[in-house]
Amino acid sequence: MSSNINRKKVMKKGIIRFIDIFKENKMGVLGFYIIVFFLLVAFVGPLIYSYNPQEFAKGGLIAPPTKGFPLGTDDMGRSILGALIYGAKVSLMIGIFATLISVFIGTFIGIVSGFAGGKFDSVLMRITDGFMVLPKLPLIMILAALLGSSTRNIIIVLGLTGWTGTTRLVRSQTLSVKQRPFIERAVSVGAGKGYIMFRHILPNVFPLVFSNTILVAAGAILTETTLSFLGLGNPLVPSWGQILRGAFTSGAVSIGAWWYFVPAGLCVILLVLGFTLLGYSFDEILNPKLRRY
Amino acid sequence: MKNENILEVSNLKTYFKIKEGIVKAVDGVSFSLKKGESLGLVGESGCGKTTTALSIIKLLADNGYIEDGKILFKEKDITKMTESEMLPIRWKDISIIFQGSMNALNPVMRVSDQIVEAIQLHENISDKEARERVTKLLELVNLDTGLIDSYPHEFSGGMRQRAMITMALACNPGLIIGDEPTTALDLMVQAQIIDLINDLRKKLDTSMIIITHDLSIITEICDRIAVMYAGKIAEIGTVQDVIFNYKHPYTEKLIKAFPNIYREREMVESIPGFPPNLLDPQKGCLFADRCHKKIGEICEKVDPNLIKVGGKNHMVACHLWEGKDE
Amino acid sequence: MNLSYLSKKLSHSIITLFIVITINFFLFRVIPGDPFAMIAKAGTLSAEYKEELSTLYGFNGSLPIQYVKYLRQLFTFDFGLSFKYRKPVLEILGNRLMATLLLAFFAQLFAIILGTVIGTLSAAFRGKKIDVAALGFALFIYAIPAFWLGIVLLSFFSVKLGILPLNGMVVAGLSHPTTWAYIKDVVHHLVLPVFSMGLAICGGYAIIMRGSLLDVLTEDYITTARAKGLKRKDIVIKHALPNAMLPMVTIIAINLGFMVSGAIQTETVFSWPGIGRLVYEALMARDYPVLQGAFLIISLTVIIANFIADIFYGYLDPRIKYE
Numbered sequence: 001m002s003s004n005i006n007r008k009k010v011m012k013k014g015i016i017r018f019i020d021i022f023k024e025n026k027m028g029v030l031g032f033y034i035i036v037f038f039l040l041v042a043f044v045g046p047l048i049y050s051y052n053p054q055e056f057a058k059g060g061l062i063a064p065p066t067k068g069f070p071l072g073t074d075d076m077g078r079s080i081l082g083a084l085i086y087g088a089k090v091s092l093m094i095g096i097f098a099t100l101i102s103v104f105i106g107t108f109i110g111i112v113s114g115f116a117g118g119k120f121d122s123v124l125m126r127i128t129d130g131f132m133v134l135p136k137l138p139l140i141m142i143l144a145a146l147l148g149s150s151t152r153n154i155i156i157v158l159g160l161t162g163w164t165g166t167t168r169l170v171r172s173q174t175l176s177v178k179q180r181p182f183i184e185r186a187v188s189v190g191a192g193k194g195y196i197m198f199r200h201i202l203p204n205v206f207p208l209v210f211s212n213t214i215l216v217a218a219g220a221i222l223t224e225t226t227l228s229f230l231g232l233g234n235p236l237v238p239s240w241g242q243i244l245r246g247a248f249t250s251g252a253v254s255i256g257a258w259w260y261f262v263p264a265g266l267c268v269i270l271l272v273l274g275f276t277l278l279g280y281s282f283d284e285i286l287n288p289k290l291r292r293y
Numbered sequence: 294m295k296n297e298n299i300l301e302v303s304n305l306k307t308y309f310k311i312k313e314g315i316v317k318a319v320d321g322v323s324f325s326l327k328k329g330e331s332l333g334l335v336g337e338s339g340c341g342k343t344t345t346a347l348s349i350i351k352l353l354a355d356n357g358y359i360e361d362g363k364i365l366f367k368e369k370d371i372t373k374m375t376e377s378e379m380l381p382i383r384w385k386d387i388s389i390i391f392q393g394s395m396n397a398l399n400p401v402m403r404v405s406d407q408i409v410e411a412i413q414l415h416e417n418i419s420d421k422e423a424r425e426r427v428t429k430l431l432e433l434v435n436l437d438t439g440l441i442d443s444y445p446h447e448f449s450g451g452m453r454q455r456a457m458i459t460m461a462l463a464c465n466p467g468l469i470i471g472d473e474p475t476t477a478l479d480l481m482v483q484a485q486i487i488d489l490i491n492d493l494r495k496k497l498d499t500s501m502i503i504i505t506h507d508l509s510i511i512t513e514i515c516d517r518i519a520v521m522y523a524g525k526i527a528e529i530g531t532v533q534d535v536i537f538n539y540k541h542p543y544t545e546k547l548i549k550a551f552p553n554i555y556r557e558r559e560m561v562e563s564i565p566g567f568p569p570n571l572l573d574p575q576k577g578c579l580f581a582d583r584c585h586k587k588i589g590e591i592c593e594k595v596d597p598n599l600i601k602v603g604g605k606n607h608m609v610a611c612h613l614w615e616g617k618d619e
Numbered sequence: 620m621n622l623s624y625l626s627k628k629l630s631h632s633i634i635t636l637f638i639v640i641t642i643n644f645f646l647f648r649v650i651p652g653d654p655f656a657m658i659a660k661a662g663t664l665s666a667e668y669k670e671e672l673s674t675l676y677g678f679n680g681s682l683p684i685q686y687v688k689y690l691r692q693l694f695t696f697d698f699g700l701s702f703k704y705r706k707p708v709l710e711i712l713g714n715r716l717m718a719t720l721l722l723a724f725f726a727q728l729f730a731i732i733l734g735t736v737i738g739t740l741s742a743a744f745r746g747k748k749i750d751v752a753a754l755g756f757a758l759f760i761y762a763i764p765a766f767w768l769g770i771v772l773l774s775f776f777s778v779k780l781g782i783l784p785l786n787g788m789v790v791a792g793l794s795h796p797t798t799w800a801y802i803k804d805v806v807h808h809l810v811l812p813v814f815s816m817g818l819a820i821c822g823g824y825a826i827i828m829r830g831s832l833l834d835v836l837t838e839d840y841i842t843t844a845r846a847k848g849l850k851r852k853d854i855v856i857k858h859a860l861p862n863a864m865l866p867m868v869t870i871i872a873i874n875l876g877f878m879v880s881g882a883i884q885t886e887t888v889f890s891w892p893g894i895g896r897l898v899y900e901a902l903m904a905r906d907y908p909v910l911q912g913a914f915l916i917i918s919l920t921v922i923i924a925n926f927i928a929d930i931f932y933g934y935l936d937p938r939i940k941y942e
Contacts, residue, residue: 024312129631130638132873133925135917137880138898142646142910145902222764226884229766229901244767248888253774254785261774265767272762280758280826352845383848391839391846399840401861401937410857411847444937457843 021285028281034274038267040284042088051082053238062250062257068142071216072259074243075250080259083243084267090239091271094155095221101159102131102220103213111197111205113167114174125171132164144232151234154227169212170205177204211282218275225268298365298502299467300326300349305362305372307341316571318344318357320524323599326468331494331501333515333532335508335547337568340396341524342504346470350387351379351500367467385415387459390454390472392477397457398445406443408460415464416547430459433496434489451482462497475510483510490514508551512536517606520544523569523579526599530607540602540609542586561599583585586611624939628929632922639918644689647907665821665854698915699908703901708912711896716916718788719893721805722812723882730816730824731871735864737821742857742863754829761822763882764918769815769888776811783811786890808891816885820878827870865936872928875921883921 023026056076065072071080113124143157157205178201179181186196227233231249235242247253247261306406307319319341345414347353349364353369366386371379391397399407408430409423418426424441431438434455443448445453454474461469474490475483491514494501503515511518512532519529520541528541539545549562566583569575576591578584584592597610692699698708736758741753777785784790787935788808795801836843844858882896889898894913901909933939 024817056681118775126634127638128634130642133635133876133918133921133922134639134642135876135879135914137876137883138917141883141898141902144694146646218762225637225764226880227765229764230883231903237868244764244770248766248770253770254778258774261767261770265764265771268764268767269759273758274760276758288834350846352842380848380850383846385848389846391843396839399844399858399862401865401935402858410849414848446938460847553885 004150012142016273017284022122022281025081025281025285028278028285031277031281032271033278035278036276038088038092038271040059040083042092044162045085045088045174049082049085051086053078053081053083062255062260063253065259066259071263072257074260075245076246079244083238086241086265087238087243087264088267088271089203090151090223090237091221091241091268092234094151094158094224094239095217097155098158098162098224099157099213099217099218102216103166103209103279105159106163107170107202109163110167110170111174113177113200114171115193115197115201117178120206120277121171128164128167136161137223137226139228140160140227141232141258144227149232149234151237154224154233158223162220163222166216168210172203172206192207205281207286211279211286214279214282215249218272219280221268221272221275244266297327298302298325299328299367301363301365302349302463303363303365305345305348306360307344307353307357308355308360310356311572314572317574318524318571319348320571320574321362322521322524322526322528323362324519326500326502326524328500329498330468330517331492331503331515333511333518334502334504334512334521335506335518336521337506339568339571340521342521343472345521346389346472346502346504350383350389350468351376352383352389356592360403361434364406372593384411384466385464386466388464388466389472390457390461390474392473398453399450402446402454403442403444404448408456408463411460411463426463427459430462433462433493434459442567449482449510450478451485454478454482454486454568455489458486458493462493467495468500468502471501471505473505474503476505476507477547487513493590506534509549520547523574523578526606526608526610527580528609528611529599531605536606538607540607540614541611542613543580544609546585554579556617576600578610621933621939622843624933625930628926628933632926636919636922638808639922640690640693640915641686643911643918644686647657647911671739693915694814696873697781700913701906703904703906704910708908711897711909712912712916715892715894715897715913718891718919719882719886719895720920722809722816722885722893723878725809725813726881726885727822727878729813730820733817733827734821735823735867738830739832739855739863741825741829742832743859745833745849753825757822757825757829759822760818761826763819763822764884765816765819766884768819768890769812769885772811772815784808788892811889812885812889815889816881819885820881823874823877824867824871827828828863828867829865831870832859834866835859835863836901838862865932868932872925872932875924875928879917879921 022114056078060073061077062075063069063077069079069081071084074080074083079149086226093152109124109128113121113128140157140161144154147157151160183196183200186200191199224233225241226241226245228239231245233239233241233245243264244261247257247264250260252260297440300324303323305319306317306321322341322345324332334345336342336562343352346358348359348373349366351374352358352440359372362372363514366382369553371382372380397406397587405424405427408427409420411428412418412510413420428438431441436452436455436459440448440452445456448456454477457557458474462573476484478486487510490501490503493499496515501514503511505511512552515532517529517531520527520533520535522543526542528535528539530538535544536548539548543564546562546564550563550564560618569579569582577591577595578597581587581592591612595612597612597615599608599610600615602609602614690868696709698712700706701711704711737753737757738840741750741757741804744750744753773785776783784807789795790808793804795804808921820832832855835877841854841859849857879895882893883898884892886896887889887899894917898910898913901907901913
């Protein structure tokens with residue numbers, strides 16, 4: 001159908017234009033490269049530097065950096081550099097999957113609620129507000145502890161608690177898109193509600209959702225790290241948060257073994273920074289008020 | 294002041310730097326304004342009228358700059374002044390009334406405080422005296438003085454515009470610029486504001502520049518009109534000359550685009566095509582490709598200069614009239 | 620003050636409170652596993668003992684009956700007994716809450732002031748070096764996990780330099796001769812946690828302030844202020860900031876949960892005896908009544924703080940104040 005071909009062409013043009021503008025945004029490009037760097041570390045790293053979390057005491061215990069152990073060892077004698085490389089994948093994957101769940105829930109509720117309007121919308125938003133006010137970390141901690149600390153559960157818990165921001169955003173955007181004349185036309189032609197929401201509202205809401213997703217991912221990675229630090233993560237799957245937990249519980253802090261906790265923290269900071277820079281650069285590009293010349 | 298001209302703009306060029314290049318928003322504009330005179334600046338959106346006004350008070354955006362030309366206000370050249378030299382001139386000598394949008398006044402500050410602030414920035418008088426002046430000015434514009442301490446959101450659109458006019462008059466400036474002062478108002482209120490402006494013109498000796506795209510207002514509150522197109526002046530003269538004795542083809546189209554309630558019913562004409570891209574303006578007359586009175590190659594190759602065509606200082610920039618000047 | 624605005628916000632808070640209470644109730648009833656696993660540390664419990672415990676802790680009867688009983692208990696401030704300490708939960712919560720409020724108040728104050736300054740500098744000098752530095756700092760801080768900042772500061776100031784205490788609210792076991800000595804000791808212990816938590820939170824505030832101020836600077840009344848001949852500094856401070864602060868208040872209120880997260884992490888790292896740390900301890904000990912109570916109290920505090928913020932906003936914004 002010709003309208004489909006036109007759609008694709010217009011979308012392609014829009015994406016190319018966006019990439020052109022994006023290339024000029026130093027903040028966004030920096031964030032992009034940081035994320036690419038960590039993706040490489042996560043997926044290519046283990047091929048270059050081998051690390052086995054089951055092998056203990058290869059070096060000394062909590063030993064400072066020496067030849068063979070560029071970043072020293074942890075409380076079980078394992079190489080910290082190896083743990084960092086190995087953990088990159090874990091931190092990334094948990095963060096990304098949890099984000100996908102959150103954003104999916106948030107977008108769905110946001111569009112449905114915004115489009116439906118009326119009492120349904122009010123009630124749904126009241127409940128969302130209630131959820132928003134709920135202090136997130138205690139809730140996540142409790143859920144994680146009650147459900148058990150498998151990786152799958154952590155992802156689910158993070159996903160189920162991180163949707164409120166996205167919902168609010170998507171809903172307000174849906175409300176403004178709903179006003180546009182082409183929606184009215186679609187309704188008058190007899191388009192079903194589901195069709196309108198999926199085919200018309202979703203594409204218009206999507207750019208905003210995209211930049212929001214990246215920022216949600218930043219938060220998810222931070223939260224997973226915190227959860228693991230507090231001992232609620234999966235101890236068998238070494239994320240950066242687990243490394244930091246090891247550092248704290250083994251007393252590395254009080255003996256000044258900086259190699260144990262500083263590099264892991266810096267990795268988290270850098271990765272989260274990457275996502276944040278990317279997310280805010282998208283915000284700058286898409287929000288006309290913030291645009292530069 | 295030797296010269297009776299309060300403002301002399303000579304060959305003003307204001308450009309804007311954007312990623313794709315330089316936009317020549319105002320490209321060689323010249324006019325003068327006498328004391329007490331009211332000049333209307335009219336043209337389509339993007340023709341450079343607002344940029345001209347903002348150049349006069351040097352309130353351009355960060356990427357805008359005056360490339361060339363002189364602006365003499367009371368015989369001092371404004372283009373050469375630094376930002377700190379401009380500060381005392383702003384409002385005290387030249388004030389501006391913006392479009393009556395919702396947010397032209399600070400929503401969290403009382404109206405009285407905002408006007409008093411304007412006064413005290415330039416004059417060393419007490420709060421009490423400043424407030425008294427505000428009260429008198431409110432009477433001048435027919436606003437209930439009891440509302441002096443209200444917040445802007447408590448005013449209607451027309452009242453807000455009156456408040457803005459009050460503020461513009463507060464320091465008794467020599468020149469007031471009105472940028473689309475009635476555009477955001479409904480017709481009844483528009484009429485009131487127009488009456489108010491005429492009333493003030495009679496009472497005070499302030500010169501005015503009124504910027505608008507609405508010809509009907511110009512004829513009511515201005516002495517002279519300058520028609521702008523694509524960053525240049527196409528035609529300038531008294532209201533009488535320009536409206537009833539127009540010379541430029543664009544002016545003709547502009548006037549014909551406005552339905553005249555007194556004339557016979559005829560179809561309103563629009564101007565085909567679009568205003569030119571000022572990023573890389575073509576050579577020659579910028580109206581050439583939309584002009585119905587084009588005379589030939591010269592229109593496409595040579596940019597016409599402003600020449601006198603009789604009347605009281607009636608000038609036009611069009612090859613049609615070259616050689617016919619008096 | 621506008622009455623309809625107040626009552627709307629009040630009813631909003633009460634409804635949210637009920638949602639929280641309900642979620643709290645269900646949270647601990649629909650979890651898999653035996654709630655008494657902690658008590659039955661050694662061996663299994665006899666059936667009748669389990670029955671007794673169920674009655675004592677309100678676990679028997681149908682779900683709706685349990686809910687009503689739970690609500691009744693709440694209204695009489697009966698939060699049940701702690702599994703671990705066998706003391707009333709309320710008693711345990713009380714002391715801890717005070718410690719947390721002390722920490723959170725000063726940390727929040729520090730964070731808001733620092734965040735506002737950084738965000739304002741960044742927005743007011745947009746594009747210049749100050750902006751890059753300020754924004755870079757804010758984004759960097761935002762990416763730091765609160766606990767990690769605590770660990771690093773602790774290892775530097777307490778372990779390496781030894782100038783600030785390692786943990787607790789006061790020196791353990793020390794009896795203080797005067798109230799003043801007690802206060803001094805607490806303040807001495809407060810410095811590092813407040814600095815750590817405040818710094819960790821301020822990043823988000825700086826970013827929000829920057830966005831809010833940038834938005835405001837595009838408004839028409841800022842152009843009017845420029846036309847009046849105001850200096851740039853005065854425009855930002857007298858016209859832009861008062862308007863930019865308004866959405867800040869709202870967003871700070873919404874993000875108060877963020878502060879709870881910071882409190883839990885900071886209290887854990889610094890062994891600060893607050894309610895955040897209590898959540899962690901109760902979780903480890905599977906002490907459900909305490910957990911439930913702590914969660915409820917924390918939520919209630921956030922709701923109340925939100926309400927106070929709403930009142931504050933209504934006071935600041937004349938569009939709401941005078942209607």
